[in-house]
Amino acid sequence: MNSSKHPELQKIRAAGLAAAAFMAFFIFGFSDVLKGTAIPEIIAETSVGYNTGGALIGFTYFGFFAGTLGSVFVLKKRQAPELMGAAVIIACLGLSVFSLAANVGIMFIAAFLIGIGGGLIDVTANMTIRMSAEKTKLGRRLNQLAFFHGTGAIVSPMFAGLILSLTAQWRRIYFFAAVLTAVLVIIILALIKKAGMKVVEEEEQDKLSINPSVALLGGVLFFYMTLEAGISGWMVEYGRTIGLSNQIALFYLSLFFILLTAGRFLSSLYVDRLGLHKSILLNFTVILALVAGGITFKDFFILIPCAGFFMAPIFPTTVALISNELGSTNIRTLGFFFAVAGLGGIFGPWMIGMLAKSFSLQTGLALLMVFAICAITICSLYSCVSYRGKKI
Structure with missing residues (x-):
């Protein structure tokens, strides 16, 4: 059935894609800030110096760099919502790996995965909103998207503080963060599937x-x-x-x-x-x-x-x-x-x-x-x- 002939159906699908993008941006903000909350415990446990701690934080942004730059080429062949679904899975995987990390090397791999997921989410969620929102509401939708990133970033330190007060183990922060994120990933994937895919048109x-x-x-x-x-x-x-x-x-x-x-x-x-x-x-x-x-x-x-x-x-x-x-x-x-x-x-x-x-x-x-x-x-x-x- 052609949704363009059914404006109400088209609005429902657009709302579903917007909701998926909002939740993806919450994951982006939540996972991005989480690294700063655990750095003191990681430094204390592993006895790495401030330089290694700083490199670990920076390696997340190296992943972000790779994700955003890679999206430039991947979006030529993939549809934005589909790639956004892959991005939240990668971010969730990074949190899971971090919760199991036995040494600093594994932590760097986990940080890189979280960064790639965040970089892909940043571009694909923006593109999803741009292609699903009405032109008259685009500015409002993009501001709402930024709000969900901010909400995730606000919740992240509070979440980490709660877990540390209950368990005093920094890996538990990432374990429960991965569980929370996995629930959101399932919802996001369901929304994307229900809304259907739209091909991103290449600009002239x-x-x-x-x-x-x-x-x-x-x-x-x-x-x-x-x-x-x-x-x-x-x-x-x-x-x-x-x-x-x-x-x-x-x-x-x-x-x-x-x-x-x-x-x-x-x-x-x-x-x-x-x-x-x-x-x-x-x-x-x-x-x-x-x-x-x-x-x-x-x-x-x-x-x-x-x-x-x-x-x-x-x-x-x-x-x-x-x-x-x-x-x-x-x-x-x-x-x-x-x-x-x-x-x-x-x-x-x-x-x-x-x-x-x-x-x-x-x-x-x-x-x-x-x-x-x-x-x-x-x-x-x-x-x-x-x-x-x-x-x-």
Whole structure:
């Protein structure tokens, strides 16, 4: 039966695909943040240094990089919902492997699988929403998609704290996370199957387009992810080094993502009025001040999670600027810039861990200020390069 001749049936199928994408993004946010909650226990049990801990966090983003870049080519042959179904299975598999990991090598494999799953979910869920939502509701649906990622990220530290308080074993975090994720995977696959598949139509100009302005915006995404991954990956461990209990440190990680999620909604009130570029520059400047205060003065540690509120609009606003520069963002361009962001996620936590091993974690986290300054510098260069005598 041709669903195009039955608009009500088409709406039901679109709603099913949207629900599957929302749950997939919850898994993405939940599994992505989980690594930061267990890092202190992993370091304590295995006696690995901060550099290895940072590399483990970064290896998840290496998987994310591979997943997003791979999606550029796989989506040519596969349908987005079908690939999204495979992505959530891979993420669930990564959590399962982590729960059984007997050595650090297996942990790296598990982190890579979680990263691949997250990268594929990021692209395919966005594509699923783009192809299933009505054009007049696309913006709302994409914001709702981001909300589910934020919800997963908020729940993750609370979930980990609960499991640790009951069992005191970090592998149990991943075991029960895998069970929860498996339930969601079954529901997602059922929704995809019931909704039916839609072939992703190739765009006429489906090629990678980069100019100097767009390249600079890629740099903004890179340094944004060094900040987000650096904060989310090391906040709990740093909180413990300055005397906070594990539960309080995990609460601050949840607070970071609570504010990040809230900021995604509230930033819509001022981003367009202030201007996309000015909004990014202003938010990075505030982030620099908050991170500097939270790292320099241990009594003001709460300033670090507060930076989440101002980080919220940067990624989507930068993607919007890329769209404005290019006229549109096709599959290849979208996948490429998500991959660039993934590289930032690898670089940030790893560099912090390397510096922490040689000096201290507080010194390592001082790199967050360097990353923010780099982002501010690139934003200023973008203003110069893209200026055409009009407000940007």
